Amino acid sequence: MKSRMIHQRSVASLLLLITGMLFMSGCDTLGFLVYAVTGPEEETVPAEYKGLENSHFAVMVSADANTLYQSPEASRGLCVAVTREIAKHVPTSVALDPADVIEFTEHNPYWTTMPHDKIIAKLNVDKLVLIDIVQYEIHEKGNANVYKGTAIANVSIADQQHRNTLVYSKVVKATHPVGSAIGMVNADEQEFRLALLSNLTTTIGRLFYEYIIIHE
DSSP states (O other), rough: OHHHHHHHHHOOOOOOHHHHHHHHHHHHHHHHHHHHHHHHHEEEOSSOOOTTTOOOOEEEEEOOOOHHOOOHHHHHHHHHHHHHHHHHHOOOOOOOOOOHHHHHHHHHEEEEEEHHHHHHHHHHHEEEEEEEEEEEEEETTEEEEEEEEEEEEEEEEEEETTTSSSSSEEEEEEEESSOSSSSSSEEEEEHHHHHHHHHHHHHTTSSSOOOOEEOO
8 A cells, every 4th residue: 555655656746747847848848748649730721612512613724825835734634633623522513524624625715715604604504613824834943954843823713693703713822842942853754743733733622622731
């Protein structure tokens, strides 16, 4: 009995000592202890635009001349990828087949000058997800030997009800490597292009559905 009491006192003293050391060493150590006990912190980010729920939509992508020349795969690839991304995460929506959208744009090369309500009527949808790529670079500026991806696009929504008035608009930016100021010297170009396209797809898609960020 006596030895058990001594053991309990020792444990209590040790805990007090650790607590005191944590407060003396600052918030970083205390934060680490909380992380070790509770795990990483999760943050739920709501959709910026929820209007694609219960809608029939089409994703249409336009690009500047430089992008069309340097990365001709970007427009079609983004049309297909964003359509699938939204359809996957907004299951109450119905997406127009990207092949039908691409066929329409090929038969109407000046579709970007058409009124939105006319496009909506011709495609027989409720809403248009309009993506205008204004920058799409896979190399560091002035250095073709260093891969450093940057993609910037205007994303907007046109719907049947508001005719030619956009109901949502946002400029988005995606990079690869993500969050790094340093490019990559040794990289497979095809894989690099796919990675940048994937990052841009996720960035755009997350405008329309709720997602979770894990803070390590």
